[in-house]
Each structure stands twice: as C-alpha cells, then as structure tokens.
Amino acid sequence: MTEPVLFRWPPAAAFGRTVPKTKFYEHANVHNALREKFVDDIQRITWAYKLADDTIRLRGTAAVPEILVFAVETKGTDVSDDVLTAIDKSVHFPIIFEVTNNDRVRTVAAQKSLLGKNPTVGTYFTTDWQPADVPRRPLPTALDLPGLYEALLTALLPVATRVGETVSEATDRLDRARRLQREIAALEKKLRTEPQLNRKIEIRRQIKERTAVLTELTDPVPSNKE
Known part of the structure; x- marks a missing residue:
C-alpha cells in the first residue's frame, strides 16, 4: 500500500480492555509451536474499539454483528499471520488489527465469514508500516455494519476494486x-x-x-x- 490507511476510530466505540494471550489458547487450536510464536511475537493484545449498533449507531447483521478493533503490540519486529489467524478464529466477530512496533503501526485484516460453527478467515491484507502519529482518516460512510466492514477491507486491498466488485x-x-x-x-x-x-x-x-x-x-x- 502506498497511501496511509489508519482510521480515526470513534471515541464512543472505545473499549480499551487488555485480553490475556491465554484466552486465545483456550478458544483456538493452538499447537506448541504457535503458542511459542504468541509468546515471542506479542507483548500485549488490547480490545481497543467495538463498532456496533450501541456504540456508533450502525445496524449489524448475522454476518457482521459487530466489528472489533484489536491493537497488537509486538515484542520483536512483527507478528506473523499465523498468530493473527489464531486470534481471528477464536473470536466470533470480524476483527481489524492494528499492529504496533515501537513508533510504527500497520493496519491488517482478512475477510472473515461467521457462517458455520467456526469462523473462516481469508487472505490477510496489510498496509505498509507507518509512523504511529500519521494523520488518521475518518471512517468510510456506510449505512450499516456490513457496508462499513466491506469499506474497511476495500481500503486495505493492494489493488483498486473494479466497478461493482465485492471484496x-x-x-x-x-x-x-x-x-x-x-x-x-x-x-x-x-x-x-x-x-x-x-x-x-x-x-x-x-x-x-x-x-x-x-x-x-x-x-x-x-x-x-x-
């Protein structure tokens, strides 16, 4: 990505709850090697924002009941997609990640389907690393949470979508x-x-x-x- 994609999340949606890494061990099939990646890669996981009807007044659906924003602070240089996938699959809501490393941040997410017993997670798309203090853009205009989710993911795609093309x-x-x-x-x-x-x-x-x-x-x- 060449254009910074950091969103200005609504203050009304702020949640700010630290989530222990063990929570993801309990709810995801995390083997020993992946658990070591959790320990080595991640300093802290914060459930930073909850975008929902009761916080930003956009109606959700069964496909997108809420959108969560997780801030993931790294211990090393980055966090692998394997770790993000394990987090994603353990939470039954779509997630937008902001991965932070010292004074750098990148936004990353994958399209997530909640159909079936377990969520399915697609290919991850990410921005380049950006200064943490880069100006943030307002949220895309949307009529409901599915529309907002589609717009957020579209902003992360490495190519422009075609006319009428979905994420x-x-x-x-x-x-x-x-x-x-x-x-x-x-x-x-x-x-x-x-x-x-x-x-x-x-x-x-x-x-x-x-x-x-x-x-x-x-x-x-x-x-x-x-």
Missing part, C-alpha cells in the same frame, strides 16, 4: 493472480535450465499465456473478454 471477488482475483505469479516464476526458472530448444519454445509459450492472464487479472478495468 470477496477482488480477493479471489488477487489469489488467482498470486498463483499465476508463482507459476510464471517456476516456468522462468525451468526455462533457464532447459537444454532442448523445442522445450524452451513450449515453456516460453506457457509463460506468455500466463502473463497475458495475469495482466488481465491485475487490470482495474477488465476487458470485454472477461
């Missing part, structure tokens, strides 16, 4: 683009070591085809062929 659709498009990038990198590596000319020609053809699809996926305005 879920944009995430799927980006996931496909990342898979293609990995395939292209593997083909380019294979091309460098392939001795046979006919195989080189075939590999170049595959790279060209995948590169064309990747360009289409990352274009903010899709062609009529899509």
Whole structure:
C-alpha cells in the first residue's frame, strides 16, 4: 500500500480492555509451536474499539454483528499471520488489527465469514508500516455494519476494486493472480535450465499465456473478454 490507511476510530466505540494471550489458547487450536510464536511475537493484545449498533449507531447483521478493533503490540519486529489467524478464529466477530512496533503501526485484516460453527478467515491484507502519529482518516460512510466492514477491507486491498466488485471477488482475483505469479516464476526458472530448444519454445509459450492472464487479472478495468 502506498497511501496511509489508519482510521480515526470513534471515541464512543472505545473499549480499551487488555485480553490475556491465554484466552486465545483456550478458544483456538493452538499447537506448541504457535503458542511459542504468541509468546515471542506479542507483548500485549488490547480490545481497543467495538463498532456496533450501541456504540456508533450502525445496524449489524448475522454476518457482521459487530466489528472489533484489536491493537497488537509486538515484542520483536512483527507478528506473523499465523498468530493473527489464531486470534481471528477464536473470536466470533470480524476483527481489524492494528499492529504496533515501537513508533510504527500497520493496519491488517482478512475477510472473515461467521457462517458455520467456526469462523473462516481469508487472505490477510496489510498496509505498509507507518509512523504511529500519521494523520488518521475518518471512517468510510456506510449505512450499516456490513457496508462499513466491506469499506474497511476495500481500503486495505493492494489493488483498486473494479466497478461493482465485492471484496470477496477482488480477493479471489488477487489469489488467482498470486498463483499465476508463482507459476510464471517456476516456468522462468525451468526455462533457464532447459537444454532442448523445442522445450524452451513450449515453456516460453506457457509463460506468455500466463502473463497475458495475469495482466488481465491485475487490470482495474477488465476487458470485454472477461
């Protein structure tokens, strides 16, 4: 992300409750290696804000009953997505994280579905590290909590959404683009070591085809062929 994305959370939504890391051990399937990451990565977890009907007067739904903001203070340089996922899966509400490291902060979140017994968490999107005192932007305008959640997640996407595209659709498009990038990198590596000319020609053809699809996926305005 090139543009700072730190939101000015409403004072009426302030919660300010420290949550012990053990709470997440109790409610998530945290194996020993991940528990060590909790201990090594995190200094403190604070439930900083609760965005809900009773705090900001936006109606919730079964899909987005509330939106929580968790401030995660690091011990080291950062917190891994594995740790954030464990926190996310143990809380039955959508979460926006603000990860802080000394005087730096980044906003990070993944689209979360509450359908089913256990929440499912998608790909995490994050801002770059920013100075903690960078000016904050007001919350996006929304008619209800699902609309606010969609707008918050959209602000974190590394590419612009297309007209009429939801966060879920944009995430799927980006996931496909990342898979293609990995395939292209593997083909380019294979091309460098392939001795046979006919195989080189075939590999170049595959790279060209995948590169064309990747360009289409990352274009903010899709062609009529899509």
